Amino acid sequence: WAPVAAVHVEKVSFDTHALSAGRPLEGAEYQQGTLAGYEVREYLLAKWGRACAYCGKQDVPLNIDHIHPRSRGGSDRVSNLTLACIPCNQTKNATPVQEFLKDKPALLAEILKQAKAPLRDAAAVNTTRWALWQALQATGLPVHTASGGRTKWNRSRTGAPKSHTLDALHVGHLESVTAWPSTVLVAKATGRGTYTRTTPDRYGFPRLVRPRSKLHHGFQTGDLVRANIPAGKKAGIHAGRVLVRSSGSFDITTRHGRITGINHRHVRHLQRADGYGYTTRKEADRHDRPVWARSGPGGPPAPGSSPA
Ligand SMILES: [Zn+2]
Incomplete structure (x- = not known):
């Protein structure tokens, strides 16, 4: 139903090669x-804990801030960049960081130390994704990897609406998006039922003995089934x-709701x-209409006409 020919996975949240060893970025680049x-933004989010370096606020828009202001000779290297909320960024402006934090010497020391932290320390947040990548490699399918920074960059170019499905579509090398599926398959981990064979009372003593077998009339809870009920x-x-x-009285959870008391026959x-x-x-x-990255002559194909 859903043959998988290749896997594109976000292996890292940012690509350390793109930040190559402290190469100064041109102002326009970021x-x-x-x-x-x-890539720089994702790196800074990981390095500075997704918070304003000066006041610690989270869940607010964060600007890239030059720790040593550019107007005073501060460089564009990532080691001179941090994240600041808009009020802090504007208040600090061209003030030397030592003066801006003159009442908070401990914070100043902490920021200057964190600024010098090597790239590999921030890369440690990526280890879980490495484990996932190795597990995917073991499937034998071609596995292509990319960074989360690239996913967001792709999104910014196509202007696609925010959704998990469309996030997945934007992973990896992408020239343009012409269409996306109108229906997506959702696989949700549901587990394999309980292993306990008794139901405890409120004191924790076994009360009800559950059936030894999970199989009833050839079916087990969680099986995908179709019932054809002739009448009633x-x-x-x-x-x-x-x-x-x-x-032998079964319930079926369908897309539209739960049907109870269905005879197993x-x-x-x-x-x-x-x-x-x-x-x-x-x-x-969930969207008004797709936004097209590039509409060639004759206009874009109808949504859902072919998977992107
Ligand atoms: Zn702030």
């Missing part, structure tokens, strides 16, 4: 939406995850439970 600028109030075809009971397997729940979601519903 201010005008270049790839290097996006629930007549029709219902597909989804099943909840089984030893009585009407139920057929689509897929045995593998620990994941599969549903589909309309992608286009």
